[in-house]
Amino acid sequence: MKLLILDRDGVINHDSDAYIKSVEEWVPIPGSIEAIAALSKAGWTVAVATNQSGIARGYYDLATLDAMHAQLRSLVQAQGGEVGLIVYCPHGPDAGCECRKPLPGMLHDIARHYAADLKGVWFVGDSKGDLQAALAAEAQPVLVLTGKGHRTLEGGVPAGTRVFDDLASVARELIHNSAR
Template identity: 75%
Template sequence: MKLLILDRDGVINFDSDAYIKSLSEWIPIPGSVEAIARLSKAGWTVAVATNQSGLARGYYPVETLDAMHAHLRELVAEEGGTLGLVVYCPHGPDEGCACRKPKPGMLVTIGEHYRHPLEGVWFVGDSRSDLDAALAVGAQPVLVKTGKGERTLGKGVPAGTLIYDDLACVAQALI
């Protein structure tokens, strides 16, 4: 199995410091949906691990989050691909859970779901917490410059981090 794990906001869709609170605010980054479909058609299993503290903050209900993910699945399917497991952390930053990145809980869940070791698996994100979560499970940290990526890059990234302009460039490198 070829497994790839993606962060969501800033990698697949545009991010907002005010949170993505509705389906109308969930806007794919150009080329990201096509990249997921291309990867899927090339034999990759593409999973998503995303912090969604907007749930804990009361900014949107879980039904809205589910609708966003259903829409993403539909868009990928329209391009001939399939999206794998989507896991999210619903907790706020001060709740002390094991799933909120930079903790590795969501990545562990994906690895267990697919019965696949995470060592060397690419985890693509746009923030330091994504990169740190990857390192915590021995995955390969990959930074995209979309979302908060440029800001993250400016603050320094862990040695060995792979850097790409966007998800389409990641797909091109893997395929």
């Protein structure tokens, strides 16, 4: 199985320090929907692991989050692709849960769901926590320079981290290399 795991905010859609609280605020980054569809059509399973502490903070509810993810699935489907498992952490940063990145809980949930080994699986994110979660799960950390990516890069990234401009460039790389 060719598995790719993505963070959501800042990788697939624009991020906001004020949180993405509605479907109207959930705006895809140019090229991200097409990238996911292209990966899917090329035989990749694209899963999503996203911290969503706005739920614990009361900024939005699970129905709103589900609607955002339904919108993501619909847009990718319209391009001929599909989104795999979407897992989220609804907890705040002080909840002490096992799922919130930088802990690897959500990545392990995806691995269990697909009966996959995460060693070498690319986890694409835009934050230090994403990269730390990838390392903790023995996945390959991949940083995109969308969202908080530039700020993360300036702060230093773990050795071996792959860096790309955006999700579209990640997709081009994976599709090109898997076609060989």
